[in-house]
Structures are given as C-alpha cells and as structure tokens.
Amino acid sequence: MIVAGCDVGSLTTKAVILDNTKIISYALIKSSFNPDQSASEVMEKALKQAGLAMNDIRLCVGTGYGRERIPFVKKTVSEIACHAKGAYWLLPSARTIIDVGGQDCKAIRLDIKGNVIKFMTNDKCASGTGRFLEVMAKLLNLELEELGKLSSQARNAITLAATCTAWSQAEVIVHMNSNTSKADLAAGINDAMAARVSILVKAVALEKDVCMTGGVAKNIGVVAAMEKHLDVPIRRLRVDPQIIGALGAAVFAKEKMEGK
C-alpha cells in the first residue's frame, strides 16, 4: 500500500512516499510563496523519482506551516506529532526528539507507544534556530557543514549567548576584530546553540534514546556539543533528518489506511 506525507515549512517543503515499510522516494525543495504550488511541485518530484502518479497514492497527510493549503491532502497533523511519528518509526527506542529547523526549535518526549506526552518550543526570539547558524556561517564565510567540523579544532572557544541572532552577530564581529581563530568562534557559536537547545530538551525531562531531526542535525559541532550538555549520546537516523516531518506524515497516512 502506497501512501505519502507532505511537509510545507516556511523555508523548505518536503515530500515522502512510503510503501508499507519502505521509503520509495522523497524530495526537498525551497518553499515558494505559494504553499499549494510548493506542495504540488515537491510531490511531483517525489512521484517522478518513484515512477508513480498521484492516483497511486492511497492517502497523503499534510503537515507544516502551510498544511492547510495543500490541495491533495485530506488529513493534516501538526509538525510536532509528525516529527515524533517519523523518528519513532525509524527508531522505536526513541523517547526524546530534538527538531531544530530553520525557523524554530522543538523538544518532544514520547511514551513507549510513540505518543507525544510532552513538548517544548522556542517562544522567545530566533534563539536556537537553524537561522542563527546560517547567519553566523555567512558571517564567518563558511559552509554550514564546515562550521560544524571546525568546532573540534577549537582551543579556547568564545562564550556567546545565542539569543538575538543579530545581537550575537555584533558580538562575533568584536571577537573577529581581536583576531580570534575561526575554530574558536565556530566552537563558541555551536556551543551557544547547543546550550540553548539543551535548555528546551531538559525542560521536557529528557529520556533515552535521544535523536535529532531537522537541518541542524547535520552540524556535527552542534550535535557533539549537545551530547556534552545533555550527557547522553544522540542517535543518528538513517535518513535525511530534514524529511522526518514528511515521513511522519506518511506514517500517519499509512496508519489511517490500516484503520489504526
């Protein structure tokens, strides 16, 4: 039985096509200003890869900020539930899921059945979001991945508050002017990021296993720093962490069809 999930976020849109227990294809595109269009586009892409047509999809569940505007879905579920579902489907031992996307940041606690029993999201400002790292990487003239890798070479990491992105930016510039090494800057940035996210995670009373979803999960510097702050290993997922929301939506679709 073939089902799909579509996650229309504010920055990226993703789709996953699922055949029972197998991900047959997935796609990720930058969101356009028109959610229905982004959704259709990403879906086509995923269908093309799988060599399928829309009517092969038994059910498609939508999630993300634009979920209400997706033309081809009959059911929508919140991102929080979807990230939980997707991660749990990949890693049934997962009890705490940390999702750090471009625009916000969630810590989710699951029970043994994979139901959400608690969650926290960043209400304040952009503190602890992917955007924070993007801006910093741009400032240091680094790729996001490099920013992550550099951490390990730090000798004397700077301390930074990952609160206001632009405010921190001014801070980093001061350090740049005093010729602090890029590694020390990067380490400080990643650690500040990890510290902020950890507060959210601890607030939901973290439980093993812990895994991370969303783009920032690709930044090894942050992941390593998180492991230090949380004092637990963070389990890697076997698929692109950015599509977990869409995957979760697809799993919801599957369960719906199976009458769960």
Added chain:
Amino acid sequence: MIKEMKKAANTLENQYIQKWKKSGGKVVGYSCTFIPEEIIHAAGLMPFRLRGIGTMSLSIGDSYFGPVICSFPKCMLQLAGQGTYRFLDGAIITNGCDSMRRLEECWRKASDDYPGTLPEYYEFFSVPHKAVDYSIAFYGGELRNMIETLEKHFGASISDEALRESIALYNEGRKCLQKLDGLRYSEKAPITGEDAMAILIAGHAIPREEFNGILKGIIEDLEKTASKAENKKRLMLVGSASDDLDFIRAIEEAGAIVVADTICFGSRTYSNLVDEQAAPVHALSSHYLNHSICPRMLGYYKSRLAYIMETAKKAKVDGIILQNVRFCDLHGSENGVFERDLEAAGIPCMRLEREYGPLVETGRIRMRIDAFMERIASAEVHAGE
C-alpha cells in the same frame, strides 16, 4: 447582549463610557486588580481598568521603557502618549509588578513631551506583597490616603455608608460572575471562552450598576442556551494578564473551549466576596490582599496551586494552558512549577510565552495548540485502552 459586551471590550472609550461622560460623569483608570473599584465607585466616579489593546506600534512605549520590559504596560504607555486615554479624569498606578509600577514615571515623563496626555488626578499607591495583620493594616492606611486624595481632587465625600453600598453592589456583580463560571464549568457549557472573557473585560469598562443588569440578562439567556462544548476539548487558561480576545479565539479555533481561567482580567477578581459586616476600609484591604491569586503575593504558591487544581476539577478541564507575557517572570517561573505539579497530578499542561498586543503570531501559536490538542486526544485514547 453578548455582542454589546464584545463591542465594549474591543473599544477603549466604549459606548457606555461615552454615555457616562456625556452625562457629566468622570472616569478614573487603575492599573491592576489590587485597587478596590469600590472606593472609586463610592466617590461617584467610574472605575476603568487600564488596558493596552489596539496598539499598532511602540514608538512611544519603547522610548521611555527599556527593552526588557513587559509589553503590557508598554502598550498602555503607547496609548497614553497617543492621547487615547484623554477621556480619563484620573489614573491610579500601583506596584502590581515592577514593569507596571514604572508606568507611573514613564507616563508622567511622556506627558512632558506629549502635553495634555496625563490625567489631572494621577497617583501612585504601593500594595504590600504579603497578607498579615500589619500589612493589611498598612494597606488600609494606603486606601485611606487614596480616599483622601480622591475626595480632595473630585470634591467628593466617601462616607463609610457610600463604601458599604458600593461593596454590596460589587458583591452582587461578583455573585453573578460566579454564576457565570458555574455555567462555564458545566458539561454543557453554553458560552465560549472568548465570549465569557469579553463579558469579564467589559465588567471593568462599564458602570457597575449597568453591568450587573446586563449580566443578569445574559445569564438568564445562557441558562436556556444549548451547549457550546459538544465534542470540544475543555481547557483552562492560567498566567499573565490577558485581555486579548484574539488569543482566546486562536485557542478555541483549534477545537477547544476555554471553560475556566485564573487570569487577571478573569476570575481573579470575584472568586470571593468582600465582608459586608466589617468596617469597609478594613474589609476591602483584607479582601484584596487575602484573596488574590497573583504571584506578586510572595510565598503563597501552595494555595495558588490548590486553587487551580480545585477549579480544574470543577470545570472538568482536559488540559491547562500556562501562558505568560515575555518578561513576566512572576507568572513565567511560577508556570514552571505549576507544570511540574499539575502534570504530576495527571493534568496535561502547555507552557506558552508570548508578547502582549496585536496577535500576528497566530501561525506559531496555532501550531503549538494543535499539537497540544493531539497530545490530549492520544492520551485519552490510551486511557480508554
């Protein structure tokens, strides 16, 4: 009639105030629930609870207040500076909290730059943070000063008799509001949280005689109204001052109904009655200090927790939203402990920090509320298994 209330709640200088002013009545604004409306009323004045709705920018608010201040008083200052509060004949500011207490200076100073925006009668009164015999006596002294200044400025005389009558009138209103709560708590709650909140807010913005009348009518209608709670999740609202109807609508649009609250514009003001036998000033002083569930009263966590638990039980709520306006540490951090203890008691909670003022963050808040509803739902499914 609820429509009327909504209109009154959504406009600062509402139709009732205009009528009151036309008939030569005077209006005195006050900043927080610790000011006994009874005293202002006994002087023949109309008490009006200061608010910050409809603020489109903080260009004035931010030029006097610092950056780390709650946006509620900032919005009030913005409106004051804009002249929106010119209809006030007086204003009383208290040290309800530190953001609010500084509104006193900021408004006063802003009026140097925006002439004519400060009411002629403008006073600051400090409210104790504890309820013991000597603090109640002290607050009684503050209230006597308030009476004196009001009498002096408005040429009124506030006799004990007048105070007794006002107390009786406000108690009558409190009884009605308690009745309204009873209806909201019932299985077949006949009124949405948004409408109920509109009524509560209007209560601070309409002459009390008139309000009591309207309220009685509304309650009669509601007793005949069909349930508005059909297959909706029943939620309770706890935390910072909120007179923001859009916020409650956002919650209810997600398939919930708000059936109870402990917030400042809500049930905080009428959960108990003022003693009508005791000496009026003392009765007021002890009522307002003893029966507040505001965290600015320090060291009363347990009784506040008990009150929430009891209300949650009465109202049969499925979950509680613990919200606070950013920089409101008093509510924000108490919500942290509430969450721990309420979850332990098996009540699902969601903490939410937000800005006061025009609610454009609907998307963000909606996402959380949806997830919270899903959580409650799945929890119930499993309780069923």
Added chain:
Amino acid sequence: MKKETREYNYDWMIWSIFNAGSKVLDGTQKEYESLKKVIPNFRTLLDTVLRHGEPGVLFLKMLLEYLDSLVTAKKQGKKICLGTFVTAKHIFHAFDNVVPVWAEPMTVFGTLALRRATTEYMDYCCELGFTETSCSAQRGSLGAYLAGLAEMPDFMVCGAPGICDTNANAIQFMSSYMDLPLFQLNFPAKLTEERVMDYHRKDLRAMISFIEDHAGTRINEGKLRESLEEQKHQDELCNEFYDLMRLKPCPVPPIFQLFHYGGRLTMPGKKSYTALLESMLEVARKNAAAGVAGTSTGKERSRLMMCYIEHYTTDARFWEWLDAQEISLLPALIFTFWHEGANYTMGREDETYHIDTSNMETMLDSLSDLNSRMPMVKQLRGPYDAPHMWLDDLLGLSKILKPDFLIYVGSMGCRNSWGVNKLVQRDCEREGIPMMLLFADAFDDRVASWESVAEKISEFMHVRRIVS
C-alpha cells in the same frame, strides 16, 4: 549542565579558591607561585586581588571566614538560611546555630572566579522552568542549589519584596520548587513616614521569630549588641573612606570598592571586615598624603561612578581595566548605606540610620532602620524621582564625589531599573553629567562579552570627550 560541572560542589569550589589565595600572606611569593600551579584557572583573579597587597589578602581571608562557616555548617549541626544580599546580616550573626548564605554574593564569587562564570548554573534554572528573562544575580548560585550542588539551606528569607520583583521571585521560585519555608521582608514605596517605619519594625520582628522558630534557638542579645557596636565602628571608618574619595585625584584603588561592599554585604559587624577597612584606609591615606590616585600609575584620567551596580566579569577584568585606563572608580549606588555622619547624608539626616544598643528594642529598631536603607532597598522602592529615591541619591552623591561620567549596568532581569533608567539618564544629562546605558549583563558575559563592553565604554569616553 555538563557532566564535569555536576562533579563539584559549588560552595566548596569557591571555598577552595579563596582558601588557596588567602594562604599567601602566611607564605612567601615562591610558595604562592607554586600554589597557583595547583589552581591555574583562578590565577588571574588571585593576581588581580593580591596585587593590592594586604587589603587583597584580608579581603580573601574575610570571605574565607564567611565560606568556612558555610561549608562546615552542616557538620556542626547548624541551620543554613538562604537570603538576598539586601537583608541586614547582623541578625543572623546573632544566632548561635544559624549560618546565612547570600544568593547574589555567591553568584558574584562564581562570576569572578570561574572560567565560564556561572552560566551553566543559570541555564540549569531555566531547565527547571525558571524564566531565562529573570535576574542573573540570583540565577547563578540558585542553579547550584536547585541542582543540589551546594550546601543546602533549611529555610529562606527574602529582603526584596517591594524593591525588586525579579529578585523576590527567584527566592519564591526556589522555595516553591524545593518546598522550603520562606519569610519575606516587604517594603512600601516610601521611606521616612512614621507608619512606614512602623511597618518595617513589625516586619523585622516577625522575621526574627520566623528564624527563631526554624532555628529552634532565640536570638542572642549579647552577640547582637557586639555586632552592632562593631558596625558603629565600621561606619565611622567608612565615613573617612568616603571623605578621602572626594579628593582629586581619588586615592582609592578601583577594586577597593568591591572589597568595601563585598565585606559590607557579607561580614558586617565582624572583626575581619574591620581589619579590611582599616587596611584599605591605610593605603588610601598614604596615597592621599602623596597626592596620588589609587590607580597603579597614581594618575587619574577621569572619575567614573556606577549609578547602579558594578560589572562582575570573569577574572575581575572590570576593575583591572579601569586601573589600566587610569580611571578612578567612585562608590556606586550599591555602595551607600546611609549611616549617620557619611558626607553624602549632610542635610538629609532623616534618611540615615542611628545605632542605639541600649536594649533589645532599641537594637531591633536600629536594625530595622539600617535594613530599610540597604542598597537598592532605599532607592528603588518608590518612583525614581521621588524624594530619597534613585535620582536624589545619584545627583546628591555626584555633587559630592564629582564623577566625570556615570555608567548604568544591571542585568537583563532588572525590570525595576530598566523601567526608568532612560529617564534617569535623561535627567542626569540635563544636569550636565554624561551617563551611558550599558546593554550588558553584570553577571552574564554571554549577553555582551567584556571585550565589547570595554570597547563601548572607550567609545563613549572618546565621543563624549570625557578624556582627550
């Protein structure tokens, strides 16, 4: 909180630093050098403090005495009472079996001594649901208590209600979270009114019976008298200290301000604090006689007065920087205690306290007056421009000590000062005193690093032509 952080008891960690440092007086420089190898992290702080010779050592010894009593309290079967810095300490010193610990000074010690300051403890508070927007002055040490990484208090008192919500709220959070008994001293918005003073006095007596109930002992009149008599003497010493600071150049080294109120807020009425005061006065008198400033070079390029608190950055770099810049530091608002005879109280005698030790009642009344004039308690209780309040004191102090400029620094949690500091600035500027608002956190370098703070101060001094 990282694993390694969880391995240390906060109080003991601070204790070991001061313990190591204070041994120097008894040893040789060589011993000190070898000793520093054992405690590499704190080298800079110790050098900074000990560079000032005897006063530095006495400062450490005094704090060590304070910390000793804290870390040994439980062993001796004593009760620990956690409170806020603005509460009169003499009361607690007058109990045989109560050891007081003060949230803010404990935070300051950590901020000055630890490489990453107390940031992890601060964040730990937020993990438990305490708002990150609340004051870092309490969050620092509170984190250690909430994590069970310090000598745990048996009960709490809070002296901030009516003065500072965020401070009071921190103590309330801890008492709610850990279910500890709490007593609050509450302050109305006025100072000298009879009914206000009466309220203070009733409140203070209620606090004492609260302590007696939880300590199981009565307050010791002899000890109280002793401590107040000593306080009288210390106040006289302070009066001379203030007079010396009027001189241009100011003969008092910048960091002496920290020594002075550090002692006044932790060990008032104790001999070790008297010794520190005398030793500081010795230095100041010498400088005054020689007509040189208290800075290392003996020069004074300008005079700075902090109009709220000072900046507690790691390794005490704030005072070091001032010294290097040849900037004399004048007492901050936090620095005025309003004992009779102090030069800044002239013509304002009704705002001072007088110590009368003739009997228990007079002592308690004196204590009540003293306590209601503590830093912040006096100035921040009412509208900033009302009599006896923030602006009054700031301008009064400025008139006497003649600062070239003022700096406000506080914490991101300080609603009460951020609510009006733009107005204070406006009024001071109108009086012709340049004042800068520092957007930084005195206890949390992450908000603005010391480097950028220093840069901002230099820019201000340059642009406003405070130094050519």
Added chain:
Amino acid sequence: MFVAGCDVGSLSAKAVIMKNGDILASHVIFSKPEPEESARAVMSGTLEKAGISIKDIAHCVGTGYGRNSIPFANAVESEIICHGRGARWLIPQVRMVIDIGGQDAKAIRLDDAGNVIRFAYNDRCASGTGRFLEIMAGAMGIRLEDMGNISLQAKNPVAISNQCVVFAETEIISLINAGKDLSDIVSGLHKAMAHRVAAMAKGIELEKAITMTGGVAKNRGMFSALEEALGTKIMSMDTDPQIIGALGAALTARQAVN
C-alpha cells in the same frame, strides 16, 4: 593635497577621497568576507575614480566595524563622530543624525560646535538595522534597493508586530501565504522598523534639524516612514548618504594633516 576616509561596515564598504576640502571621488562595494579585502577593494576603486595612487594620499582615517583591519589607515575614528562630522559638513545647521547601518542603528545629537552631546544605539534586537531589511528582502525574493519603490505603492500597510528578525521573517512568509499585497507588506516592514528607530532617537530627545545617513536613507519608503514616526521632516542630502561615514573619516584625516 589628498586625504581619504575608509568605512568598512558589515554589509558594505565605502571610501571617500578629498582634495583640498572637496570630495574628489567616492566608492561603495558590498563587504567581502575579510574586512581587509573589503578595505583594499573599495579603496582601489576610489583611487581609480580619482585617478591617483595610494601614495598620493597624505592621510587616511578608517572607521566602521572593520576599522582595525584597514592596512593603509593612518588612524581610526569612531563611526559616531564620523557620521556626525560628515553630515554636519554637508548640512551645517544639522543637530541630529540618524544612521541606519547594516549592523546597528544610531541616533547622534550635535551641539552648535558639532560636538556629539548624546548618542544611542539600537538595543537588544536587530530590528531597525540594515540587516533586518536585507533578510526581509531575501524572504520576499526582492532586491534590497527595490524595497523603497515597492513600498510607495502600498494601499493599506499590514501591521508587523514581531521585532525578532527571524520571527518577522516567518511572519512575512505567512503574510505572503495569506495573499497579502507585497507593497503592503514592505511598507508595513518600513513602518515597524521606523518606529523602532524613532523610539531610539526619542530616547535621547529629538532635535529640530534632523538628517539621515547610511544606505537605508536611500530607501524612499523608509525615509518617509521615519519622518512619519518622528513626526517631523528629515533633511535629505544631495550626497550619497551611504558614504557619510567615510566622508567624516576623510574630514578627520584633513584635520589631522592641517
């Protein structure tokens, strides 16, 4: 005799060369990753326009965030002073300068002698900086320099309450999703930002004669939004407002040699 000023900011770098009291040439480039690169690039661009070589420059003063990494600067001066000095040289009667740069916004008050008597930065948050507009332009897929004209077509500007750069971005995306008119959104952005900046300026008390410097001053929508928020006219200058910092630096250089 030639003097130069070089202003290396976080978004753009500018340089001005003066010849006995007149602006000979000026140049603006987008900042390069390394401030030093930016400085060299912008200066060589300016020298080219002026038709002279670096050796001909008697004195060069650097300013801006990257001022300490300008290899050829003989001295550095604070941005505050440079913007004040530059603006006053162009408009002698000016008493208040509002500079909106990439990294921060500043309000500067001058006395009759042109000395800075008060100044303030935007606190806490990036809203009210050039970076804010840059990111928003990115979110809307339009060019920073087009924002001004777009906003002028607004019919009913939307209210944008969020002061956090990143959240405002989300807010804008949802506004676009909701089918709001682009010009209304942009103009709403300008209003929001203008109010932040106005609050900062009012914080140090407004002067009568106000002018605006920095790249954002070229944004006509922002310019009029700020006038509205301040409730007073802003004097516009015939010289490119983006180079005023560099101009002030050049004037400082001139003082140094005279």
